[in-house]
Amino acid sequence: MTEDPGHVPGTASSRPGGGAFPPVPALHATGLRRSFGGTVAVDGVDLLVPAGSFFGVVGPNGAGKSTSLLMAVGLLRPDAGTARIFGVDVWADPVRAKRMVGVLPDGLALPERLTGRELLHYLGRLDGLDGASAARRADDLLRLFGLDGTGRTAVGEYSTGMRKKIGLATALLNAPRLLVLDEPFEAVDPVSGAVIRGLLERFVADGGSVVLSSHSMSLVEELCDRVAVIVAGRTAREGTLDEVRRGESLHDAFAGLLGASTANVEMPAWLRR
Numbered sequence: 001m002t003e004d005p006g007h008v009p010g011t012a013s014s015r016p017g018g019g020a021f022p023p024v025p026a027l028h029a030t031g032l033r034r035s036f037g038g039t040v041a042v043d044g045v046d047l048l049v050p051a052g053s054f055f056g057v058v059g060p061n062g063a064g065k066s067t068s069l070l071m072a073v074g075l076l077r078p079d080a081g082t083a084r085i086f087g088v089d090v091w092a093d094p095v096r097a098k099r100m101v102g103v104l105p106d107g108l109a110l111p112e113r114l115t116g117r118e119l120l121h122y123l124g125r126l127d128g129l130d131g132a133s134a135a136r137r138a139d140d141l142l143r144l145f146g147l148d149g150t151g152r153t154a155v156g157e158y159s160t161g162m163r164k165k166i167g168l169a170t171a172l173l174n175a176p177r178l179l180v181l182d183e184p185f186e187a188v189d190p191v192s193g194a195v196i197r198g199l200l201e202r203f204v205a206d207g208g209s210v211v212l213s214s215h216s217m218s219l220v221e222e223l224c225d226r227v228a229v230i231v232a233g234r235t236a237r238e239g240t241l242d243e244v245r246r247g248e249s250l251h252d253a254f255a256g257l258l259g260a261s262t263a264n265v266e267m268p269a270w271l272r273r
């Protein structure tokens with residue numbers, strides 16, 4: 001079943017009888033579950049990302065954020081659960097669903113021997129762009145991310161931050177309506193970080209939707225209007241930023257959900273001077 005995928009993000013659809021459908025979410029995942037062998041990675045994650053929102057996903061290491069995002073965009077098959085992008089089921093109609101989303105997965109595998117420009121041009125052509133458009137978008141994106149001086153350098157020789165930026169460029173290449181970005185600021189220098197941040201804010205201001213996972217609570221607090229906290233494979237709390245932090249800082253709310261404290265760190269005796 002679909003939920004009116006042609007609907008314009010952020011607006012209520014009207015029907016002839018005068019009533020209004022609720023706006024179609026940019027992303028709606030329910031009951032996601034996934035195990036790897038004996039390890040339960042995700043054990044009941046729900047994500048409701050309204051169209052036009054800037055949505056943050058936070059959680060401790062190993063909580064299941066990356067696995068949940070992969071399932072939500074149709075890159076990893078869940079053991080159970082559903083995921084829809086603008087109402088289109090990512091498993092029933094993957095081509096249509098994937099056309100609307102740009103993804104930066106964790107540990108993105110890239111063709112190592114291509115230059116950044118060749119990679120973007122090639123992916124653009126695979127996405128159906130004509131040669132001139134693919135070349136123009138490749139050049140625009142390389143310039144945007146400060147990679148236009150990389151010349152003949154193969155992606156395999158890129159630094160960690162450069163790989164993150166070329167990954168982001170690939171996510172933007174097909175001008176998606178939704179961006180799902182797994183730790184987009186990780187390993188990125190401060191100037192590039194500011195560019196990415198400005199770009200994402202502009203993307204949302206223009207009607208796009210963004211889901212990003214991050215370990216930076218301050219960044220999530222500054223950028224996101226909605227947040228999901230994933231703990232031990234489940235959505236522990238989800239809502240507007242204020243609903244999730246409940247009068248505290250996001251950091252304190254997060255630590256509280258984990259029952260964690262950094263006040264009394266037990267230093268092993270052998271490490272003491």
Ligand SMILES: Nc1ncnc2c1ncn2[C@@H]1O[C@H](COP(=O)(O)OP(=O)(O)OP(=O)(O)O)[C@@H](O)[C@H]1O
Pocket residue numbers: 036039040041042059060061062063064065066067068
């Ligand atoms: N391909 C895989 N094979 C086996 N186990 C996996 C695989 N992918 C993830 N896991 C396990 O699933 C759990 C959740 O991992 P995941 O990467 O989704 O967590 P995360 O919240 O994104 O963590 P981090 O913040 O450290 O990136 C972990 O226990 C991890 O070891």
